[in-house]
Amino acid sequence: MSNPAALATALPQYEVGVKIGSGGMGVVFEGTHRSLGRAVAIKVLPADLVGDPSVNARFDREARVLASLDHPHIVPVYDYVQTGADNLLVMEKLDGGTVYDRFHGAGLTGEQSCAIVLAMLGGLHAAHKAGVLHLDVKPKNLLFTSAGVLKVVDFGIAQVVSEGATMMTHAGEVLGTPAYIAPEQAMGNALTPAADIYSSGTVLYELLCGELPYDRTRGAVSMMRQRIFNDPAPIPRVPAPLATVVMRSIARDPEHRYRDVEAFATDLSSAATAVFGAGWLERSGVPVHLAPRITGAISQQLSRQPDALTVVTPPIRGMTAEPTRTMGDFRGKELRPASELMSRRGPSPLWPALVATAALIALVVLPFLSPATLNHPPSALLVNGQPANTTVEVDLSKQITVAGHATAAVELRFDLRAADVLLGRVRKVIAPTPEGTFETTFKPEALMRWLAGGAVTAEITLGDADPETFTLRSAAHPMATIMGAGSLLLSLFALANIEAQMRALRRGHRRPAAPYVAGFLGLLFGLTFWLFITAITTHEPSQPHAIATALAGAVAASAFVLATAWSARRSRA
Structure with a gap:
């Protein structure tokens, strides 16, 4: 980066002072025109880009247009080298601080915020008519003169540095301040004035409520993904007329935003008048150069509510600093368009989806392939008069009679x-007759009645003898039991x-643990589905x-979740 001595050589007509600022798009030094005594700010674009012929050509083109812009709310460009x-760009030096400083200092009232944005929109409208997009609208690029007049700075610099594209590293570090960029800018799509409308609306959103329309806690890349794929959160604690204007300006689809900046400013002026009452602009203390259309909108709104109350709002302060990464932070790192890196495709979700589908089919089919009854050894027992060699139907709410042969008690x-x-057990001592037979009755446990639904395996054991098993079919409807209704739930x-x-x-x-959590849930689903x-x-x-159905459920759930995660990564990455 150039030092003051090198700048003095490049700009002999200026006395170059100390560095007074830096940002994602360059460094700023103060200076004074030797003949005129005019204080200036000298913007030095990142040295890393100087050797790029395309950057130099864009700088020459943009600088000529910027020097031609003449509007009370645009910082004038006096020279470029x-x-x-x-x-180098030589511009008016602004000593009144930034909107960012005021917002994070004493704070801004609702009237002041709306006036600031109206002034900003006036400058943007003039630039758009000249064919210049800003593409880096944010509170730090809104500066005040010593007289309190707001001016927009850094017009076209984003276009010079990266042709309007958002730049980032492979590690997800983003050049500049990504909190205000439009979705289409993050995606690398064609840019129109709608991109500046979105950024302006985001600034207004933040100034009015102190928050951003997206979660800023998960990093810059996550914030860009949110604005690409999700609608912004409704603005909180802001009256409906202003909220409607704000939310339209930050619509995810450019077609749903205002058609131009002046339409945005017209609706904003009307809404602010409806909310704050007559004289709000004067009370704000922010000088604003109003176009006739804006003045007419304010007058028209006042005529509709001649007796409206005057509302004075308390200041809103910004509580969270918005970090800005400069070119110096990326020395030795490769910067690429964010759209290029974010669109790199992750693992294909096809294979886990196929595995999940196959496992799901197995899960559905396996319960129907199980045999109606299991193989049981022959038995001489009678249960409720029915031979235990066949399926025995039993009402578990009533007494059960078992008859058979025994040699001793x-x-x-x-x-x-x-x-x-x-599922349950009943014990009873039996005493056989002299002929070696017995017949006994007992009442099943109450829990057996509620647990067993459909068919289950019954097992009768006499002393130390081998158990005799048979198929028992409960007389209760399956949906009246835990095996039926409980497993379904x-x-x-x-x-x-x-x-x-x-x-x-x-x-x-x-959610890195999601496939494992899903595996456990799938195991539970497979087991309960089979039981139902x-x-x-x-x-x-x-x-x-x-076991087979439960494992199929675990595989299906894990694979479906994995396929969803990979699909989301490919679409959002």
Whole structure:
């Protein structure tokens, strides 16, 4: 970067002073014209760009247009120089500070904020008519003269440095201040005055409520992604007439914004008059050069509300500093257009989507492939008079009678199981007759009645003998049991939480653990879905089918979430 001595050589008619500012687009030195005694500011564009012929050509073209702009709210350009080592702009020196300084200092009232933006829009309108876009509208580029007149600075500098493109590194560091750029600018699309309207609306949004329309806590790249893919948050704590104007100016689609800056200014002046009452512009203390159309809009609004109350608002202060990265912060780092880096495609979601689809098909089919009954050894027992060699239908709310053969008094255990999981147990000591037979009755546990739905595995054990198993079909409707209704509710709960994970990923939230959480939820969904289908179809629960369906659910959920994450990364990255 040039030092004052080098600048004095390039600008012999000026006495060059100390550095008074820096930003994403260059460094500013103070100076004085030797003959006229006029104080000036000398803008030095980043030295890294001087050797680029295309940058030099753009600088020459833009500087000529900037020097021709003449408007009370545009800082005048007195001269420009290209030395081969520097690109220099000589402008009016503004000593009144920036809007950023006032906003983060004493704060700005609503009247002052609207007046500042009206002045800014007046300057932008004049520039747009001359074919110049600003493309870097922000509070730090709005400066005051010592008399308090607001002027817009750095017109066209973004066009010179990067042809209006937002520049960033591979690590996601963004040149300049990304908080105010329009979505189409971040995407690298063709730029129109709508981009400056968006940035101006964002400035107005912040000045009126102290916040930005997007979450700024997750970094510059995340903020750009939000404005590309999400609508801005409604402006809080701002009266409806002003809120309507603000939200239209920052519409995500350029077609839904104001057609030009003057239309924006007209609606803003009317809304401010409706909210603050007569004389608001004078009370703001901010001198504004009004076009006839704007003056007419204020007068027309006053005629519609002649008895409106005068409203004085307290100052709003900016509480969060908005960092600006300069070219000096990127020495040794490659800067590329943000649209190029953000559009680089991540892993293809196709393969996890295919895996998820295959697993989902398996999950749905497996419960229907399970056998209606499991294979059980022959049994001589009678249950409620029905041979245990066949499926026995039992009302678990009533007494159960079991008859069979026994050689001595033993304990009878009656178990109900689903896929080898114990649902309940009844114990009773039996005493056989002299002929070696027995018949006993017992009442099942109350919980068995509510747990068992459809078909389950019953197991009767006499003393130390091997258990005898058979298929038991509950007389209760499956949906009146936990195996039926309970499993359905649990499966819906798991499914809703899987969808919540996917929805968060689609909205751009980073959740590295999402596939693992989804795997657990998918396991639960697969298991409960299998249990529900088994109960409804009155198939005896099979452990291998339960395990297979649960694993299919885990794979399907994890793969679907992974596919969603990769798809979101490709569309938002």
